[in-house]
Amino acid sequence: MTPLTERYVQEVVRRIPAGQRDDIAEELRTTIADTIEGRGAAEREVLTEMGDPLRLAACYSGRPLALIGSGLYPAYMRLLKLLLWTVLPLITAVSVVLDVLDDNDAGSAIGTGIGTALVVGAQMFAWLTVVFALIDRIPQRAAVDTWTPDDLPELREPDKGGLAAGLSVAWNVLLIGLIVWQHVAEPFRTDSGERAQVLDPALWSGWIWPVLAGLAGLVAIEVVWIGTRRWTFPLVAGYVGATAVFALPLAWIVYQKEFFSSAFLADVTVLDSFYTVAALGVLAVSAGNVIKALRDARG
Amino acid sequence: MSSEELILSQAQELRRGTVVLACLALLREPQYGYALLETLNDAGVTVDGNTLYPLLRRLEKQGLLTSEWNTDESRPRKFYRVSPQGAEVRDGLVREWNDLVASISQLTKEN
Structure with a gap:
């Protein structure tokens, strides 16, 4: 018995229930030897053809080769979506609100928000996956997630886009609120303990007004749309105009690095690439929204 | 994908389902793994070793095959043969096969 075959055989049988190990190992050895002899092929070639030992062992033991098999996958995806799109935003929002109440500090609140979203999101993903992988390995699981037509979601036609528009209004x-709040409350604390605005105060005698006006315009137009559910021509024109009034100055401010206050920049290092990416991001998202509105209006 | 390639891959799907029946038919006489693989491939039922050998184990576990180690020759080999229950299942599958052939030829004749 050559070492290569023996290594292969050991690699297969150590993943197989102990009771069948010797029998399967013995049969594999003769089979591999028979194949080499019968075809006049090289040992290496024959082993390559037999394939990954892990896969072969799974065939012998009947174990699944997927972390979460097709039986549980739909339930897993549904739960994952629920957790990441509903529970995670709630937890993040609550943690940000608590942080604002505690510290009244925008930097710390943003940090808490991002940190919570990342850590809790990763935890949710990891634990859900572990639990489902374990359930998938318990032999008796007939009752898990038998789908019935009752599980179908209601038709969304009557509320087409209503939720998205509502969220968009809330976001704007x-x-x-954040822009005005950081101006009034001066939530940022410099290293020397003085309070300051996050955004450049000079904006308040200039570019912040079209940004705020654009946002207010977007809110008004979206509220009208939620009420009527129809994109009339004036409404679409208004939406495009408001988006431009909001996005173009904002992208310009960011691109010109006139966005943050000098007090904020003295403590926080902002990479140059951030400005470019953020400016392009604002333009891309806004362009996407306009295209979507135009499409909805036509369709 | 060209038509030939599509035919090839679909034909493989068709043949895949026949491996169990072919094994149960061939193993009237006791046979060991590699020899069975060669016989199957010669008969046009292409199957890989890493599919066939675990399959034989599964059929044995289901009681359709019995096995015995033969140590007469230079290498000890595990010989499989059909059990009485395996013969019953084979006859049932042969009937299914014949029905299938009949209905498919009926279908293809009409078109």
Whole structure:
């Protein structure tokens, strides 16, 4: 018995229930030897053809080769979506609100928000996957997630886009609120303990006004749309105009690096690439929204 | 994908389902793994070793095959043969096969 074959055989049988190990090992050895002899092929070639030992062992033991098999996959995806799109934003929002109440500090609140979203999101993903992988390895699982037509979601036709528009309104209102709040409350604390705005105060005698006006315009137009559910021509024109009034100055401010206050920049290092990426991001998202609105209006 | 390639891959799907029946038919006489593989491939039922050998184990576990180690020759070999239950299942599958052939030829004749 050559070492290569023996290594292969050991690699297969150590993943097989102990009771069958010797029998399968013995049969594999003769089979491999028979194949080499019968075809006049090289040992290496024959082993390559037999394939990954892990796969072969799974065939012998009947174990699944997937972490979460097709039986549980739909339930897994449904739960994962629920956790990441509903529970995670709630937890993140609560942690940000608590942090604002505690510290009244924008930098720390943003940090808490991002940190919570990343850590809790990763935890949710990891634990859900572990639990489902374990359930998939318990032999008796007939009752798990038998789908019935009752599980079908209601048709969304009557509320087409309503939720998205609602979220968009909430987001824009939140943005206006944050901009005004950081101006009034001066939530940023410099290393020397003085309070300061996050955004450049000079913006308040200039470019911040079209940004705020654009946001307010977007909110008004989206509220009208939620009420009527129809994109009339004036409404679409208004939406495009408001988006331009909001996005173009904002992208310009960011691109010109006139976005953050000098107090903020003294403590926080902002990479040059951030400005470029953020400016392009604002333009791309806004362009996407406009295209979507135009499409909805036509369709 | 060209038509030939599509035919080839679909034909492989068709043949895959026949491996169990072919094994149960061939193993009237006791046979060991590699020899069975060669016989099957010669008969046009292409199957890889890493599929066939675990399959034989599974059929044995289901009680359709019995096995015995033969140590008369230079290498000890595990010989499989059909059990009485395996013969019953084989006859049932042969009937299914004949029905299938009949209905498919009926279908293809009409078109």
